[in-house]
Amino acid sequence: xxxxxxxxAIRSSNVTRTFIYLFLLLFALFYLMPLGIMLVNSLKxxxxxxxxxxxxxxxxxxxxxxxxxWSTAQIGVEPTGLRPYFINSIAMAVPAVAxxxxxxxxxxxxxxxxxxxxxxxxxxxxxxxCFIPFQIVLIPMARILGLLEIAGTTYGLILVHVxxxxxxxxxxxxxxxxxxxxxxVRAAQIDGAGFFQIFWRIMLPSSGPIIAVCCIWQxxxxxxxxxxxxxxxxxxxxxxxxxLNNLVNSSTGERPYNVHFAGAIMAAGPTxxxxxxxxxxxxxxxxxxxxxx
Amino acid sequence: xxxxxxxxxxxxxxxxxxxxxxxxxxxAPSFAVMVIFVYGFIAFTIYLSFTDSRMLPSYxxxxxQNYERLFRVRQWxxxxxxxxxxxxxxxxxxxxxxxxLAIFLDQKIRGEGFLRPIFLYPMALSFIVTGTAWKWxxxxxxxxxxxxxxxxxxxxxxxxxxxxxxxxxxxxxAAVWQSSxxxxxxxLAGLRGIDNExxxxxxxxxxxxxxxxxxxxxxxxxxxFLSAFVILxxxxxxxxxxxxxxxxxxxxxxxxxxxxxxxxxxxxxxxxGIGASSAVIMLMTIAAIMVPYLYAELKEQK
Amino acid sequence: MGFLDINNxxxxxxxxxxxxxxxxxxxxxxxxxxxxxxxxxxxxxxxMIAGLEGISSGEIAIKDRVVNNIxxxxxxxxxxxxxxxxxxxxxxxxxxxxGLEMQGTPKPERDKAMAxxxxxxxxxxxLDRKPGQLSGGQRQRVAMGRALVxxxxxxxxxxxxxxxxxxxxxxxxxxxxxxxxxxxxxxVYVTHDQIEAMTLSTRIAVxxxxxxxxxxxxxxxxxxxxxxxVATFMGSPAxxxxxxxxxxxxxxxxxxxxGADGPKHLRIEDAPDAYGNYVGKSVMLGIxxxxxxxPEGADRNAKNIQSLANQVTVxxxxxxxxxxxxxxxxxxxVARMRADAEANPGQPFExxxxxxxxxxxxxxxxARLA
Numbered sequence: 021x022x023x024x025x026x027x028x029a030i031r032s033s034n035v036t037r038t039f040i041y042l043f044l045l046l047f048a049l050f051y052l053m054p055l056g057i058m059l060v061n062s063l064k065x066x067x068x069x070x071x072x073x074x075x076x077x078x079x080x081x082x083x084x085x086x087x088x089x090w091s092t093a094q095i096g097v098e099p100t101g102l103r104p105y106f107i108n109s110i111a112m113a114v115p116a117v118a119x120x121x122x123x124x125x126x127x128x129x130x131x132x133x134x135x136x137x138x139x140x141x142x143x144x145x146x147x148x149x150c151f152i153p154f155q156i157v158l159i160p161m162a163r164i165l166g167l168l169e170i171a172g173t174t175y176g177l178i179l180v181h182v183x184x185x186x187x188x189x190x191x192x193x194x195x196x197x198x199x200x201x202x203x204x205v206r207a208a209q210i211d212g213a214g215f216f217q218i219f220w221r222i223m224l225p226s227s228g229p230i231i232a233v234c235c236i237w238q239x240x241x242x243x244x245x246x247x248x249x250x251x252x253x254x255x256x257x258x259x260x261x262x263x264l265n266n267l268v269n270s271s272t273g274e275r276p277y278n279v280h281f282a283g284a285i286m287a288a289g290p291t292x293x294x295x296x297x298x299x300x301x302x303x304x305x306x307x308x309x310x311x312x313x
Numbered sequence: 314x315x316x317x318x319x320x321x322x323x324x325x326x327x328x329x330x331x332x333x334x335x336x337x338x339x340x341a342p343s344f345a346v347m348v349i350f351v352y353g354f355i356a357f358t359i360y361l362s363f364t365d366s367r368m369l370p371s372y373x374x375x376x377x378q379n380y381e382r383l384f385r386v387r388q389w390x391x392x393x394x395x396x397x398x399x400x401x402x403x404x405x406x407x408x409x410x411x412x413x414l415a416i417f418l419d420q421k422i423r424g425e426g427f428l429r430p431i432f433l434y435p436m437a438l439s440f441i442v443t444g445t446a447w448k449w450x451x452x453x454x455x456x457x458x459x460x461x462x463x464x465x466x467x468x469x470x471x472x473x474x475x476x477x478x479x480x481x482x483x484x485x486x487a488a489v490w491q492s493s494x495x496x497x498x499x500x501l502a503g504l505r506g507i508d509n510e511x512x513x514x515x516x517x518x519x520x521x522x523x524x525x526x527x528x529x530x531x532x533x534x535x536x537x538f539l540s541a542f543v544i545l546x547x548x549x550x551x552x553x554x555x556x557x558x559x560x561x562x563x564x565x566x567x568x569x570x571x572x573x574x575x576x577x578x579x580x581x582x583x584x585x586g587i588g589a590s591s592a593v594i595m596l597m598t599i600a601a602i603m604v605p606y607l608y609a610e611l612k613e614q615k
Numbered sequence: 616m617g618f619l620d621i622n623n624x625x626x627x628x629x630x631x632x633x634x635x636x637x638x639x640x641x642x643x644x645x646x647x648x649x650x651x652x653x654x655x656x657x658x659x660x661x662x663m664i665a666g667l668e669g670i671s672s673g674e675i676a677i678k679d680r681v682v683n684n685i686x687x688x689x690x691x692x693x694x695x696x697x698x699x700x701x702x703x704x705x706x707x708x709x710x711x712x713x714g715l716e717m718q719g720t721p722k723p724e725r726d727k728a729m730a731x732x733x734x735x736x737x738x739x740x741x742l743d744r745k746p747g748q749l750s751g752g753q754r755q756r757v758a759m760g761r762a763l764v765x766x767x768x769x770x771x772x773x774x775x776x777x778x779x780x781x782x783x784x785x786x787x788x789x790x791x792x793x794x795x796x797x798x799x800x801x802x803v804y805v806t807h808d809q810i811e812a813m814t815l816s817t818r819i820a821v822x823x824x825x826x827x828x829x830x831x832x833x834x835x836x837x838x839x840x841x842x843x844x845v846a847t848f849m850g851s852p853a854x855x856x857x858x859x860x861x862x863x864x865x866x867x868x869x870x871x872x873x874g875a876d877g878p879k880h881l882r883i884e885d886a887p888d889a890y891g892n893y894v895g896k897s898v899m900l901g902i903x904x905x906x907x908x909x910p911e912g913a914d915r916n917a918k919n920i921q922s923l924a925n926q927v928t929v930x931x932x933x934x935x936x937x938x939x940x941x942x943x944x945x946x947x948x949v950a951r952m953r954a955d956a957e958a959n960p961g962q963p964f965e966x967x968x969x970x971x972x973x974x975x976x977x978x979x980x981x982a983r984l985a
Contacts, residue, residue, distance in 0.1 A: 040417045047414060048431045051494065054446040055434075072459040074450070127343050134336035142344060144611055149351040151603045153551045155575040155592040157354040159361060159585060163370065164350075183350040186343050206667050207700035207761075211714035212688030215335040221713075225704035244439035246554040247572075251580070261441045265558055268445050277449055284445040288438050295437035299430050302437060303498055329686050 055288075062086060062282035069277045085278035089286060093279050095263050096255070096270070102283050104256070105263035109243055109290075112174050112259055116181035117238040123182070124189020124234060125227065129219050131190070132197040133205045143194060150187035157184075158251055165252055177253050181242045188241075189234050192308055196230040197223065229301065236298055237305035240291045260287045355596065362593045366585035379590040388566050389591065392574040395481050399570065400549035402485045403492075408541055410489065411496025412534075416526065418497070419504045429501075432494035440491070444558025447487040448474070477567035480560055484568060488555055492548065496541050503537035504530070543606045550599050571595050618643040618801055619664070619769055624673035626659055634659055634825045636673070641769075641818075646795050646802045650812040651822035652848070657805045658773060660822075664803060665694050665771050677768055688717065693762035694771040697778060699754045701746035701761075708733075708742040711760045732764045752783050759794070772804040776811065788814060809849045813837065821845045839974065843899060843981040846974070852904050852951070856976065857944030859900040861893045870900050870973070872944040875926040879943070881970055884919045889984045890975065898984065899976040904938065906969040907950035909958070913967040923966040927958045939964070 061069055062085050064078030073079075091101035127146075131139050161180060162171065170176035200223065208218045249259040258266070264287045268280045295302050365375045383389050414432055418425055435443065450456045453472040461469035473479035507530060515529050553572035560568045562577070569577075571591055579588025617640030626634035634656045641647050649657040662668040664675055666687035674681050682690045693714075701710050711732060712725040720728075733739045736756045746754060755775065762770055775791075776784045792815055795802060806812055812819050813833045821828045821836060821844075829841035840846035840854075847853045860871040862880075868890055869880045881900075883890065913920050928947070929940040932954065939950045939958045950966055958964045975984045 037420070040420055040422070044414070044417055044422065044428055047410070048428055051431050051435060051490065054443070054450060054490065057450060058446050069455055072455070072463040074455055075457075075460045123343050126339050130336040130340045136336065140611065142340070144607065145352070146343075146347055147607050147611070148600075148603060149347055151547055151599060151607075152351065152355070153572065153592065153595040153599055155553075155572055156358050156596045157350065158576075158592070159370065159579060159589060160354040160357040161350070183346050186346065187351075190343070201698055201700065203696040203698050203700035204702060206662075206665075206687075207694065207696060208702070208713070209667065210665060210687045210692065210694050211761075212717035213713075215332055215339075217717065222702055222704075240437055244441075246439065246441050246557065247576075250557075251576075261439050261554070264439075264445065265441050268448070268558070269561060277455060280445055280449065284442045288442040291437045291439070292434070295430075295434055299433075303433065306436065306495055306498065307502060326684075329684065332686065 058281040058284055062089075062278055062285060064278060066274070066276055066278050070274075085276070085282040086286075088276070089267070089279045089282040093267055093276070093283065096266050102260065102263055102267065102286055105258055105260050106286065108174055108253075108257055109260040112177045112181065113239055113242045116178045116185065116242050117235055119178075119182045120185035120189045120238055121231065121234045123186050124191075124193045125224070125231070126219070127186070127190040128193025128195075128197045129223055131194050132200070133202060133218075133223075134215075143190070146187045146190050149184070150191060154184065154247055158247075162252065172253055172255060172257055174253070174257050177248060177257070177259065180248050180252060181238075181245070184248075185238050185242065189238060192230055192234045192237070192305070193227075195308060196227065200226065229304075232298060232301040233305040233308065236294055236301050239294060240302070243291050358589050359593055361585060362590035364586055366589065368583040368585065370585060375586070379586040383587050383590050383594075386587070388569055388574055388577075389571075391566055392569045392571045392591075395568060396550065396570050398481055399485055399488070399552065400546060402482070403488050403549050404542060404545045406485065406489045407493045407496050407545055408538070410493040411541065412500050414493070414497040415500035415504055418501060429498075432497050434494070435491045436495045438491070440554035441558045443487055443491050444555050447483065447490070448559045451483050451486070474560065475564060477564045480564060480568045484552075484556055484559055487559060488549075488552065491555075492545065496545070499537050499541050499544075500534060503534045507533050539606070543602055546602055547599055550595055617641050618645070618678060619803070620674075620676040620679075621660070621664070622674050622676070624660070624663065624675060625671050626656070626663060626668070627671040632671075632825065634663075634671075637827055639820060639827065639830060641801060641803065643801055644799045646804065646815055646817045648804045648806060648812040648816035648819045649822055650806055650809060650819055650848075651828075653807060655822040656825045657807075657822045661771055661773055661803060661805045664769070665692055666690055688714075691765075691768045692771055693765045693767040693769075694773065695758045695762050695775045697774040699746075699758040699775075699778075701754055701757055703746055706743050706745055707738065707749070707757050707760075710746065710757060711742075711764050714761065714765050728764050732760045735763065736760050751779050752787060755779065755787055759791075763798075768801065770800055770802045772802065774806055775804075777806070777808070791815060809851065813849070819849075821848060823848070838972070839983065839985070840901070841983055843901070843976050846901050846976070846983075850903060852938065852949050854901050854903045855907075855943070855946070855948045857900045857902070857946055857948060858978070859898055859944055859975075861890065861896060861898050861975075863894050868894060870898070870975070872900060874923070875928075875942050879923055879925065881921045881923065881968055881973070882919065883970060883973070887985055893975070893977075893984065897978050899978050899981075900944070901974040901976060901983075902948075902968065903972060904949045904951040906972040907948070908967050908969075909952050909956040910965055910967045912953045912956060914969055917969045917971050919970040921968045921970050923968050924963055925966060927960055927962055927964045929960055930958050941966070 057074060060077060061074060063081050063083065064073075065080055065082055065084070068079060089101060090103050092099055093101050095102065095105065131143055165171040165176045165179070168176070170179065204222055205218055208222050213221060244261060245259070246261040246265065249262040250265075253259065254262060264283050267283050361370055362379050363374050363376060364371050365373050365378075418429065422428070451471070451474045453459065453475060458469060458471045474483045511529060512525060515525050520528065551572060552570055553576070556562060556568055556570055556573055562569045562573050572595065575588050575591045575595065578584040578591065619641040621637055621639040624634065624637045625632055637660060639647070649660060651657050659668060663670050666682065666685065670683050674683050676682065677690060677692070702713065705713065708729055712729050715725045715728060729742070730739075733742060736759060738753065738756050738760060741749065741753060741757065746757065749757065758775070776787055779787060788811060795815075804815060816833055818830065818832055819836050820830045823844050829836055829845045836845060836849055840849065843856055847856060857872055862869050862871050864880065868883045868886045870883060871878050871880055873879075910922070925941045925943065927939055927941055931938040931940075935954060937952045937954055937956055937958070939952050939956070940947050941950065941964075942948070952958065976982065977984060
């Protein structure tokens with residue numbers, strides 16, 4: 021994100037500035053409130069919530085809801101807790117992120133440095149594929165996964181996420197490599213480096229930031245996906261988001277809200293952690309995702 | 314700019330020729346995947362929308378029948394009207410909040426580095442998480458309403474999420490919460506890109522702060538407005554997870570959106586032909602917004 | 616056959632031909648400069664020699680070996696780029712030896728070659744640094760080191776000095792010239808800067824619009840430009856090219872040009888035969904600014920100094936010289952005077968024109984009359 025301008029031409033009075041600070045703080049509160057409520061309520065007994073104490077600190081602190089959400093809560097028919105689904109999501113996201121990033125890097129390299137006729141067309145088609153409503157591919161995808169006998173498995177989800185992640189990863193690397201000096205590639209050609217040597221020795225060592233951006237974006241998207249998970253992997257292979265939705269929307273009898281909140285934070289945990297650790301790259305990815313690269 | 318031209322004369326040795334073909338070989342798998350899984354699938358779904366597919370795909374063409382039926386189905390009407398309300402409010406409110414936050418943050422605010430990530434973090438969350446949080450916060454039985462009662466405001470009433478006329482607005486609240494920080498980031502980047510000397514010149518010309526924003530700064534943010542509009546409208550049309558998590562389309566079918574309609578008709582009600590036609594309509598709507606935008610962006614880059 | 620042969624080479628993108636039948640023979644040890652405005656095709660030609668762009672027709676041979684279908688790395692050439700193109704992730708030493716490494720040269724030999732080049736260019740102390748830590752001039756040296764270490768048949772330079780500030784550019788120019796004199800290598804050098812072209816080259820190819828306008832030694836190009844484009848492109852300030860009429864007066868050919876207060880006549884001596892055909896017709900008269908001076912500053916060795924009284928419009932003192940502008944032939948004509956010449960705007964002045972250096976062009980074809 022841009023650096024603060026050193027001398028802004030705009031000056032404002034103290035009254036205005038106070039108002040601005042109040043406004044900003046109010047909104048900070050608005051954004052933090054849901055996360056705060058989830059956190060606080062995941063640490064109190066259910067009775068405190070149902071008696072109307074949602075917006076209050078716990079009288080009695082407990083980690084019972086967390087334990088329950090993790091290992092004993094009823095998900096669908098089995099009282100397994102969210103743990104197996106958390107593992108599913110990891111097993112799905114890690115390979116899918118790795119494969120789509122590698123493919124995106126190679127595509128971006130080819131599209132910018134080995135320009136050939138029709139490259140702009142191919143990129144345009146890839147770009148549009150980032151923005152299609154996935155409802156348009158659900159039916160044929162279900163058929164193909166069935167034919168490949170990976171319907172309802174993590175492998176199926178990996179395939180789906182790789183396929184629909186390549187567009188964005190290519191977009192990132194293409195825009196990044198477009199600004200990478202072509203003269204370096206030419207110099208390496210004269211030095212006798214081949215296609216892969218140039219990629220490996222010249223391009224990749226300078227690609228750290230964009231690799232981070234791409235991995236974070238892909239991870240966030242894949243981890244947070246619900247539509248594909250719900251369509252192609254309900255049951256044992258369901259990812260975390262689907263399991264969380266099952267937990268929240270299918271419990272009968274008295275609803276264990278505190279367990280829901282604990283589960284929600286678990287589902288948010290990995291992407292939130294990535295955001296806290298590498299927010300800079302996350303923001304860059306978001307901005308590049310709006311095509312302004 | 315080209316790094317090499319193919320020099321495929323018969324004189325070139327094997328290694329040289331391999332090197333000229335390698336880029337295409339490397340791109341080929343992604344290209345094939347795109348052709349099959351994106352454009353092939355789109356074609357297949359379009360084809361299905363003209364067939365009498367029900368639980369399973371059928372290949373018997375029935376012309377425009379599915380589309381005619383689609384627009385006679387009451388739930389599709391609901392979904393379209395809801396999308397209109399949802400998209401309109403979502404885009405307008407997110408843009409206003411995002412713009413205000415960006416302008417205020419741009420006033421050399423102390424703690425900007427602390428506030429900005431707070432405004433933006435919801436974007437990192439899954440809609441299912443967002444939905445879960447807001448579902449219970451807005452639930453009159455345990456959330457805001459009960460809390461207000463307990464704090465002594467007995468007449469306070471806020472049960473929109475249970476009210477089929479109002480439930481769609483609760484989804485707007487959650488969606489705005491999730492995306493307005495992103496819009497803020499887009500506008501902030503735009504504001505930081507404005508040449509400070511222009512502002513100084515305007516100040517010399519005697520422009521007040523308000524005039525400066527209205528006449529000089531906002532017009533220069535046009536690209537950011539456009540990006541925000543395109544991204545938000547495309548997110549709105551695709552909205553699915555948030556509704557599922559918050560209301561699951563309810564009460565009744567009062568919060569159905571086209572994405573929900575497509576899923577329900579295709580996989581639950583076994584009306585695949587109608588489901589496919591609704592997906593095609595969604596695609597066309599998004600294409601009508603995205604294609605001109607992407608085309609302009611690509612042309613600009615060249 | 617030369618050392619580097621460019622035989623009837625053309626380049627087309629689709630149906631558009633951007634380089635038309637270029638034919639240049641370069642001898643071993645020559646320093647050929649391709650000069651011209653941007654878009655003239657000079658960089659395209661250089662890239663074709665390097666093998667970075669394909670050849671549409673014709674052929675390029677290095678040491679009698681046709682290289683049309685040979686990859687850049689096998690042509691035994693080296694190239695110095697405008698941006699230096701140093702690999703940002705490698706140290707200076709790795710940058711210099713990367714090419715040798717790609718060719719499979721063993722490490723001890725690479726290190727030896729690197730040490731030699733580093734001492735030649737006096738960059739021994741920089742070998743462990745990354746390019747990002749170097750100044751512009753240092754990067755320039757490293758880029759040359761990377762080219763030198765490969766001991767190529769031909770060096771290609773693509774505007775190597777254009778990213779340096781003015782002073783450094785002059786220093787590096789001298790350095791390149793020294794290096795060429797010391798090593799005697801064959802160099803093809805692209806620039807848009809006509810001073811670089813004049814100072815460095817043994818021969819210059821002036822290019823414009825995809826054609827080689829003139830190929831010759833710097834002196835030939837400067838004194839006898841082939842056409843108006845070459846005449847005005849080479850030299851700063853540019854040659855004055857003035858509409859004139861050739862007339863015969865007192866048995867000698869004169870050029871008649873319109874002054875501020877009526878026609879002026881400049882006698883031409885030892886006129887080539889071609890001038891005879893143009894008597895009574897319009898021509899373009901080309902005179903370089905330094906050939907128009909105050910009478911005291913005129914070249915003593917010149918045979919034909921003509922006096923020309925005309926009104927001064929502007930004077931621009933530039934330290935060493937003063938540039939004086941007058942209206943001649945309906946155009947601004949610049950004269951280059953000694954700094955203390957006393958010309959004042961609006962006043963008449965007695966100019967001395969060295970007609971030995973004047974050239975004439977055909978107004979239609981723009982070619983020089985000879």
